[in-house]
Amino acid sequence: MYEPLSDLPAGGAAPGEPAPRVGVDVDAGEIFEALPDAWLVLDADMQVVAANRAYLALVSSERAALVGRSIYEINQAGSAAQREARRQWLDTMLGGGVPGESRLGPPIRYDLADGAAGPLVPRYWQARVTLMSTARGERLYGLCVHDITGRMEDEAREQRERAKLRSQARLRQVLMEEANEQLRLQQEQLQHALAFARVGAWELQTQTGMFTCNDQFKMLLGLPPAATITESRLFGELIDVEHRERVRDAFDAARFADAPVEVDFRVTWPSRERRWVLLRAARPRGGEAPGSDAGGATGGTTGGTTGGTAGGTAPIIGLALDISMRKELELEHQAAAVAERAARERSEEATRAMDHFVAAVSHELRSPLGAIQSWATLLQRAGDLAHMARAGTVIERNARQLALMVDDLLDSGAIATGKLSIELAPVDLGALAGNIAEDMRMRIEEKGVRLIADELDSCVVMADEKRLRQVIWNLMTNALKFSETGEIVVSVRATRVASGQAGAVQLSVRDSGRGIAPDVLERIFERFYQAEGSGRASGLGLGLWLARSIVRLHGGSIWAESAGEGQGATFRVSLPRYR
Structure with a gap:
């Protein structure tokens, strides 16, 4: 057993520890023994005065082997080089100093045996030395010893890992440089290939x-x-x-x-x-x-x-x-296909129109010819003067109808070949429309339709009177053809224009008949066209087409207006006014 520590600093505090302030008796030796850190106390001659349990356990030694011996003599298990290094280490920490000074020594490797007779095990140490003095003024050294083997091994391992990482980083850098150089060469080759192509x-x-x-x-x-x-x-x-x-x-x-x-x-x-x-x-x-939210950002354009x-x-x-050359060829082929399809449609339309024309001519010619033939036969067999007069009237009317159809056919051919000529002269359109209206009044009123021709302004135009008469006649005949009741209104008015301009004259023929569906308003002016579903109407389907062609030859325009089927229709002709 060692002697209890009685010369510790006043108050019984452990080396480097402040004196306790409790009001009870405390045994300094017990406190020193219970410290969790490993402590040695040396006197001025560097002999061990005391060692606590933590130190004895740390160095696997008995107290008797330490107390009373020089610090330089104990724990002599390391190699000669380690012992010499330990001596120099102790000299550095224990030399000089003033009471109260505390210094931390550098780490040192010093191997100790694992157990009483075990092999030496690499150990690393670090100590803090505190210079003290007793109540009698004697110098004491307190050594707080720490086993830092684990920390040093961790640091060594970290150094090895860092060295390994540095080596790997350098290897990656070299590989990256080689890959970048290879990529640069490949990119150059790609750029050359793209430029060539x-x-x-x-x-x-x-x-x-x-x-x-x-x-x-x-x-x-x-x-x-x-x-x-x-x-x-x-x-x-x-x-x-x-x-x-x-x-x-x-x-x-x-x-x-x-x-x-x-x-x-x-x-x-x-x-x-x-x-x-x-x-x-x-x-x-x-x-x-x-649908992912890359970068955490969403937003608009x-x-x-x-x-x-x-x-x-x-x-x-x-x-x-x-692809300009290829696209141009493609567009040419598309245009050719469209043109071919349009030509085929026109051909089919022309075929249908011709079929309709043949059927219409057959029907329209058969009716008057049949009437003429029947009444001519009746004239040969009957001697009654009343029958003869009636037969003559019927024959004359049907012959006139045949003549009109023949004229329309001839005019149609002349217009189609561009051979229809007009002779322009000043014509009062209002007076001409009035004369035609009076000529047709009896025929219109016999059908139960009322004719109104009150607004016929005197307006002079440069026109071929015969052709213009044909236009008005066709429009009024068309209105009568599709009107069973109601009225037909004919008007001629001059449109208002700015001062110094001749302006235009507008002829309108309005009826309250069957009307025209919106999808056929433009087609009614086509050659041989008759609206489907409107019932079979007499004629060849040339009247409106002839009217439009003649109006265009006079530099005018013609169009139709209708609110729909059953709502009547209005045909308007606009011609330049003659000064």
């Missing part, structure tokens, strides 16, 4: 709307190599207006779909030359899937672009080809 390569950053592309892509758009291309410029300036919406839809499809997109469009170069470009676009593999939306922040890459 006249293929434009590009990449669109959808978040910024900026294009990264080769010079060939810029050339395809008619731009110099130094030009900058943005998505807003592409759609707002470079692509022709009629193609922009379609190409924008294709870009949106490339943004949100995994499948590649192909679209063609036309551009107009600054030289006014027009070129066709084929664009193939796709989202690269590894881009975010449709910026700078006129369609990028920046959720799921559409991945870049788009693609190629561009000049």
